[in-house]
Amino acid sequence: LAKTTQPISMDSYEGQEVNITCSHNNIATNDYITWYQQFPSQGPRFIIQGYKTKVTNEVASLFIPADRKSSTLSLPRVSLSDTAVYYCLAYNYGQNFVFGPGTRLSVLP
Amino acid sequence: DTEVTQTPKHLVMGMTNKKSLKCEQHMGHRAMYWYKQKAKKPPELMFVYSYEKLSINESVPSRFSPECPNSSLLNLHLHALQPEDSALYLCASSQEGRGRRTSEQYFGPGTRLTVT
Numbered sequence: 001l002a003k004t005t006q007p008i009s010m011d012s013y014e015g016q017e018v019n020i021t022c023s024h025n026n027i028a029t030n031d032y033i034t035w036y037q038q039f040p041s042q043g044p045r046f047i048i049q050g051y052k053t054k055v056t057n058e059v060a061s062l063f064i065p066a067d068r069k070s071s072t073l074s075l076p077r078v079s080l081s082d083t084a085v086y087y088c089l090a091y092n093y094g095q096n097f098v099f100g101p102g103t104r105l106s107v108l109p
Numbered sequence: 110d111t112e113v114t115q116t117p118k119h120l121v122m123g124m125t126n127k128k129s130l131k132c133e134q135h136m137g138h139r140a141m142y143w144y145k146q147k148a149k150k151p152p153e154l155m156f157v158y159s160y161e162k163l164s165i166n167e168s169v170p171s172r173f174s175p176e177c178p179n180s181s182l183l184n185l186h187l188h189a190l191q192p193e194d195s196a197l198y199l200c201a202s203s204q205e206g207r208g209r210r211t212s213e214q215y216f217g218p219g220t221r222l223t224v225t
Binding site: 043045046049087091097098100102 | 151201212216217
């Protein structure tokens, strides 16, 4: 399983774009990058998944460079309700999830 | 319906009690999971069920006993727990087909367990 590394915490202000970078230097060819969001006392929620280049949905964008050794989750115009822990996982079909420590994002007014 | 429900929301039990946690989903998912999450830590996988059969047991102590009565239900039976087992227990489900499990897992809200 590819190990992922993320910043432990980040602060931002409402209305700003937030970029959370995840390192996965030993990512395997078949691994996908998947991001989850978790609010306190709730289960994690799937945000986005990608393999390479850029993926965008209604919630976020995911940028994965050609070497795939890192990825960046981009949250446009964050609000207070985006305060949560964000987990990056390198996932291969058939394997099981191994959550890293995640990034604790605090959005300030 | 994209919801995973878990009952109870909170549970306090003594070390000699026997209790069960319940999880239910109606999305037709054939993979179901139990995770344990301690405060300010990431979820840790405990068990995986695939097509109602236990496929993964991540070296969990025998005082935790999972059960999958049918494709929609998942139980976790608890017996003789220790105070250090106090945690948030999360259930999740995902699609599965041809041995491939999708990366989109749907999590329930969890059961907050306190062992006294």
